[in-house]
Amino acid sequence: MDEADRKLLKMMQDGIPLVKRPFAEVASSLGIAEDEVLQRLQRLLDEGKIRRFGASIAHRKIGVIANAMCVWNVPDERVDGVGDIIAGFDEVTHCYVRSRARDWGHNMFAMVHGRTKQECEEVADRITKAIGVHDRKILFSEREFKKTGVRIE
Amino acid sequence: MDEVDRSILNSIQDGFPLTSRPFAELGARLGLSEDEVISRIQKLKDANIIRRIAPVIDVKKLGGASTLVAMSVPLDRVDEVAGIINAYSEVSHNYLRQDKYNIWFTVSASSKSRLDQILKEIEEKTGYPYINLPTVRVFKLGVKFEV
Numbered sequence: 641m642d643e644a645d646r647k648l649l650k651m652m653q654d655g656i657p658l659v660k661r662p663f664a665e666v667a668s669s670l671g672i673a674e675d676e677v678l679q680r681l682q683r684l685l686d687e688g689k690i691r692r693f694g695a696s697i698a699h700r701k702i703g704v705i706a707n708a709m710c711v712w713n714v715p716d717e718r719v720d721g722v723g724d725i726i727a728g729f730d731e732v733t734h735c736y737v738r739s740r741a742r743d744w745g746h747n748m749f750a751m752v753h754g755r756t757k758q759e760c761e762e763v764a765d766r767i768t769k770a771i772g773v774h775d776r777k778i779l780f781s782e783r784e785f786k787k788t789g790v791r792i793e
Numbered sequence: 794m795d796e797v798d799r800s801i802l803n804s805i806q807d808g809f810p811l812t813s814r815p816f817a818e819l820g821a822r823l824g825l826s827e828d829e830v831i832s833r834i835q836k837l838k839d840a841n842i843i844r845r846i847a848p849v850i851d852v853k854k855l856g857g858a859s860t861l862v863a864m865s866v867p868l869d870r871v872d873e874v875a876g877i878i879n880a881y882s883e884v885s886h887n888y889l890r891q892d893k894y895n896i897w898f899t900v901s902a903s904s905k906s907r908l909d910q911i912l913k914e915i916e917e918k919t920g921y922p923y924i925n926l927p928t929v930r931v932f933k934l935g936v937k938f939e940v
Contacts, residue, residue: 655845658835689854692807696844723932733935741924785875785887790901
């Protein structure tokens with residue numbers, strides 16, 4: 641990742657223009673060739689520095705209104721197996737193990753999306769049954785204060 | 794939103810063609826003209842269904858650091874505190890949730906030291922302590938949402 645990569649990612653983070661040759665337009669504002677833009681993006685994608693290239697969808701606008709952060713307190717020695725089971729659920733978009741903190745012991749996090757809160761609760765119940773870990777909480781999002789992409793400064 | 798819109802949404806969330814005429818390529822896949830793909834995507838964007846078509850970066854692979862933070866804030870102060878948190882461009886998500894810890898936000902910074910500095914500043918400005926819950930291991934990272 642060099643300075644040109646950084647400039648390119650910064651330039652593109654708010655989205656490509658919706659024109660026939662979007663990468664040519666990005667290239668011209670950077671003063672480089674369209675081919676160079678495409679090659680750099682492909683390399684950053686191959687290196688995993690770009691996770692994916694594509695559209696971000698507003699879930700709420702397509703009827704996927706409920707967003708539940710489901711957390712379980714999974715014994716450390718069971719984390720591997722449990723994480724794989726949870727990741728296998730289609731309704732789960734993200735699944736992470738996180739550090740425990742002070743008065744927070746729930747270390748397994750899964751984001752569950754659904755059309756209703758009830759739908760999310762049903763998924764959380766199925767997961768809980770599948771993993772056999774019952775120390776669980778569901779934290780629905782009551783308000784979205786902010787949602788932007790991860791940005792480069 | 795019709796079936797064609799859905800097929801467009803399902804095909805542009807990942808694997809967007811990195812080619813000179815990406816909308817023409819998408820059109821060829823979906824049986825649409827380049828112009829129709831562009832105008833439908835423009836409408837989906839105007840309706841705020843598509844937020845943006847852009848690279849999604851991996852902060853860690855770029856040398857940065859990220860974490861999830863939870864704060865316990867009295868309900869009559871959540872707007873003010875959310876405003877302080879949101880002022881940092883490094884904050885990418887921020888939600889009110891129902892729990893003792895009610896404000897949950899993610900921070901992705903260019904370095905670990907910048908991340909620590911942001912958390913320290915937020916604690917100082919708001920007066921509320923936080924818990925820091927960095928990722929230890931990723932099992933799944935949603936790339937796509939079937940529409």
